[in-house]
Amino acid sequence: MANLNQDQNRDQWSSKVGFVLAAAGSAVGLGNLWRFPYTAGQNGGGAFVLVYFAILVLVGFTLMLAELIIGRHTQLNAVGAYRKIRENWGWVGGIGVLASFLILSFYSVIGGWVLNYIVKSLTGAFTVPNVDMADMFVGFITNPTEPILYHAIFAFLTLGIVMGGISGGIEKYSKILMPSLFVMMFLIMIRSVTLPGASEGIKFFLAPDFSKINGQVMLAALGQVFFSLSLGMGVIITYGSYLSKDENIPQNSLIIPLVDTGVALLAGLAILPAVFALGFSPDQGPSLLFITLPAVFAEMPLGSFFALLFFILVLFAALTSSISLLEASVSYVVDEYHWNRKKTSLTLGLIAFTLGIPSSLAQGVWSHIRPFRDLDILDSIDFVASNVMLPLSGLLLCLFIGWVWGIDNALKEATNNGKISFKLAPFWAFLIKWVAPIAILVVFIQGLRS
Ligand code: PHE
Numbered sequence: 001m002a003n004l005n006q007d008q009n010r011d012q013w014s015s016k017v018g019f020v021l022a023a024a025g026s027a028v029g030l031g032n033l034w035r036f037p038y039t040a041g042q043n044g045g046g047a048f049v050l051v052y053f054a055i056l057v058l059v060g061f062t063l064m065l066a067e068l069i070i071g072r073h074t075q076l077n078a079v080g081a082y083r084k085i086r087e088n089w090g091w092v093g094g095i096g097v098l099a100s101f102l103i104l105s106f107y108s109v110i111g112g113w114v115l116n117y118i119v120k121s122l123t124g125a126f127t128v129p130n131v132d133m134a135d136m137f138v139g140f141i142t143n144p145t146e147p148i149l150y151h152a153i154f155a156f157l158t159l160g161i162v163m164g165g166i167s168g169g170i171e172k173y174s175k176i177l178m179p180s181l182f183v184m185m186f187l188i189m190i191r192s193v194t195l196p197g198a199s200e201g202i203k204f205f206l207a208p209d210f211s212k213i214n215g216q217v218m219l220a221a222l223g224q225v226f227f228s229l230s231l232g233m234g235v236i237i238t239y240g241s242y243l244s245k246d247e248n249i250p251q252n253s254l255i256i257p258l259v260d261t262g263v264a265l266l267a268g269l270a271i272l273p274a275v276f277a278l279g280f281s282p283d284q285g286p287s288l289l290f291i292t293l294p295a296v297f298a299e300m301p302l303g304s305f306f307a308l309l310f311f312i313l314v315l316f317a318a319l320t321s322s323i324s325l326l327e328a329s330v331s332y333v334v335d336e337y338h339w340n341r342k343k344t345s346l347t348l349g350l351i352a353f354t355l356g357i358p359s360s361l362a363q364g365v366w367s368h369i370r371p372f373r374d375l376d377i378l379d380s381i382d383f384v385a386s387n388v389m390l391p392l393s394g395l396l397l398c399l400f401i402g403w404v405w406g407i408d409n410a411l412k413e414a415t416n417n418g419k420i421s422f423k424l425a426p427f428w429a430f431l432i433k434w435v436a437p438i439a440i441l442v443v444f445i446q447g448l449r450s
Helices: 016-027 030-042 046-074 078-085 087-122 133-142 146-163 166-193 199-206 215-228 235-241 249-277 292-298 303-337 341-361 377-405 407-414 425-449
Strands: 003-005 010-012
Touching: 016 166, 016 235, 016 249, 016 303, 030 046, 030 087, 030 215, 030 249, 030 303, 046 078, 046 199, 046 215, 046 235, 046 249, 046 377, 046 407, 046 425, 078 087, 078 235, 078 303, 078 377, 087 133, 087 146, 087 235, 087 292, 087 303, 087 341, 087 377, 133 146, 133 292, 146 303, 146 341, 166 249, 166 303, 199 249, 215 377, 215 425, 235 303, 249 292, 249 407, 292 303, 303 341, 341 377, 377 407, 377 425, 407 425
Parallel strands: none
Antiparallel strands: 003 010
């Protein structure tokens, strides 16, 4: 049951571990299991992983703490949080909330694909002899109705959980889903690295080839850190707003990126060695999860079982991310317009579902519609949300904390008014004022130019 904060009638996490699981659940998602392995595969494997680590330390940790500070300080949603500190900055939170909503619309479509792949593994679709995995995938996503049905199921699962409220809904589910995710991922990883011929893949993924590090690899890694940690969306601000005043937030902002990276590494070790062992190409891009992996499973002993296990795991991870995406806009409407949570979740969930329909149709009957830079509808929404709104919101967050609200105020909140020690404070101050904004600016400009 929720602990209600009497002053504001606002939910709080009922336990420390509940918050960590939920925040890590938001971070760990399709970004780790699907995007990280294929991006690493396209960007030189170990070289990418190394740069990813460097950027994680410089930008990921910095912004994670910044968002938790603002959320916990104001105990409000992203828009309300900025506005409470500086009246005319609310729109910055608005960019994040809007971006999270746009991302939710197509995230749910991909979540639907995952659901379909669970059904496919249950019905033995991957074990049919000589089945062409690419044909199977394309045949499904171009169908005008079936993917929308799965998209609807995923959207309803998401809004159903968010309707339950913070500790009653998200926290309860995260407690079950997150640890299962770790265990399942670990099992698949063991299976993968023990396949004959896997060692080449392990080397590819873990031994950095320094000559492969270039601007493009660094940019790819920076973008991945942003997406994977759920930053710039108002999501972490919102989750931080449910944290109690005596929680150690610098510590939390270390734990969450570490958990997120741990899962990404497990996913890389589960996917890339198997790809090598079975003679696939590591740089085949976004289809790696949906086309290569089923083929990998089909050639593995106990393949159907592992396929089922894996896609259930991907579904868990995608759901804990999508509920955080919905929560960002739900908490905004609940705080600012005083709607009740159930009505808000239902309404916004249905709007996000409707918004996602064109993204689903864009894979087939509407694939000729190119609203932006010759990208289909899904990719256009992704581009505007992830490559424009997200870096902009992250950059403004750095400027807001470093130069407008001020480091001293931020550190007061981070240390619970000096009650806990935060030894890295001067380092963090330098990162948020200089290093992180400059790094983000580079991604933003490159993102618009590429
Ligand atoms: N971080 C999530 C993932 O890796 C996606 C996400 C982005 C969730 C932004 C919430 C906010 O899949």
